[in-house]
Amino acid sequence: MSAVAPAGVAGSLAVADPLVVEGVTVRFGALAALADVSLRAEPGTVHAVIGPNGAGKSTLFNVISGVYRATSGRVLLGGTVLTGQRPHRVTALGVGRAFQNLAGSPYESVLDNIMIGRHHLMRTGFLSAGLRIPSARHEERLHRARAREIAEFLDLGERLHVPIGILPYGDRKRVEVARALATEPRVLLLDEPVAGMNAVETAQMTATIRAIRASLGITVLLVEHDMTMVMSLADRVTVLDFGRVVSDGTPAEVSRDPAVIRAYLGTGDEDTPAVSTGKEQP
Ligand SMILES: Nc1ncnc2c1ncn2[C@@H]1O[C@H](COP(=O)(O)OP(=O)(O)OP(=O)(O)O)[C@@H](O)[C@H]1O
Numbered sequence: 001m002s003a004v005a006p007a008g009v010a011g012s013l014a015v016a017d018p019l020v021v022e023g024v025t026v027r028f029g030a031l032a033a034l035a036d037v038s039l040r041a042e043p044g045t046v047h048a049v050i051g052p053n054g055a056g057k058s059t060l061f062n063v064i065s066g067v068y069r070a071t072s073g074r075v076l077l078g079g080t081v082l083t084g085q086r087p088h089r090v091t092a093l094g095v096g097r098a099f100q101n102l103a104g105s106p107y108e109s110v111l112d113n114i115m116i117g118r119h120h121l122m123r124t125g126f127l128s129a130g131l132r133i134p135s136a137r138h139e140e141r142l143h144r145a146r147a148r149e150i151a152e153f154l155d156l157g158e159r160l161h162v163p164i165g166i167l168p169y170g171d172r173k174r175v176e177v178a179r180a181l182a183t184e185p186r187v188l189l190l191d192e193p194v195a196g197m198n199a200v201e202t203a204q205m206t207a208t209i210r211a212i213r214a215s216l217g218i219t220v221l222l223v224e225h226d227m228t229m230v231m232s233l234a235d236r237v238t239v240l241d242f243g244r245v246v247s248d249g250t251p252a253e254v255s256r257d258p259a260v261i262r263a264y265l266g267t268g269d270e271d272t273p274a275v276s277t278g279k280e281q282p
Helices: 057-064 087-092 110-116 126-130 134-153 169-181 199-216 227-233 251-255 258-265
Strands: 019-028 031-041 046-050 072-077 095-098 187-191 219-223 236-241 244-249
Touching: 019 057, 031 046, 031 057, 031 072, 031 236, 031 244, 046 057, 046 227, 057 187, 057 219, 087 095, 095 169, 110 134, 110 169, 134 169, 169 187, 169 199, 199 219, 199 227, 227 251, 236 251, 236 258, 244 251, 244 258
Parallel strands: 046 219, 046 236, 095 187, 187 219
Antiparallel strands: 019 031, 019 072, 236 244
16 A cells, blocks of 8 residues: 555645434334434544444435435534535545445446546536547546545555456456545445454555554544444444434444344353453354
8 A cells, every 4th residue: 555645636635523323313104213423523534333234324324425314413624514515526625435335337437536626626617528628638638647546555556447247346446445535535335344354454455554544644434243343443433223313422432332243143241341342252
């Protein structure tokens, strides 16, 4: 991985504003998928959102990214209210999202797939781009250079012109993260980034997320079922169960919280860590 943080067309990626979720409720008929959920992801941290299946994690990501409307409550990035905005506007306001399922066209190259993330930043319309107007060509060159930097940052620099459909699974997942980074986010939503990965790919993705936090200063909001990865990486963890926040704290705090033990195991046995930190003695 490149040691140098990308910098370029869109300027600094660093963020000084927290992402704040304030009392968000989402109802689907009688079901409250989220019930008065609040959390605060501090700038430049990895904040994990965990919970059993059906706890509301995807619904929360869908509210933050503008896909679902909250029944009540707000999401703010600094002083900007994100709730009520459409997904493309939320992206433009600084929230990038890498999806769990592999997105992107399998026949297009790594570079072209990363460029998809930059379209909302390009001033040139299709007509002037198609007519190869010099200013349009200049802008396209700058954006391609930036996409290349991001690819190199994610160790994809050697594969720029490879169709993503023939890449190994781990590389393809990193292209998805690169596409999200190409939107120049201040907050990056990562939806199960290591789902389906082997141990080597998981270690590489974990290193990638650490580098995003350390070098780019981006706030990462992470939904992930791999508890060893979450507990080794997250600065803070919010635990959802049945749409409610049942715990919030450092990995060490939540892994000992009886409410988390109940959520995962259906027991209040306080001698058992709720979730493995990967550091327990055998
Ligand atoms: N569009 C929808 N319409 C109706 N119910 C929904 C919708 N989206 C989610 N739900 C329900 O809301 C609840 C929370 O689902 P959600 O997908 O957010 O959970 P999750 O924590 O992401 O689960 P998993 O870990 O299995 O992905 C579930 O009961 C789910 O069936």
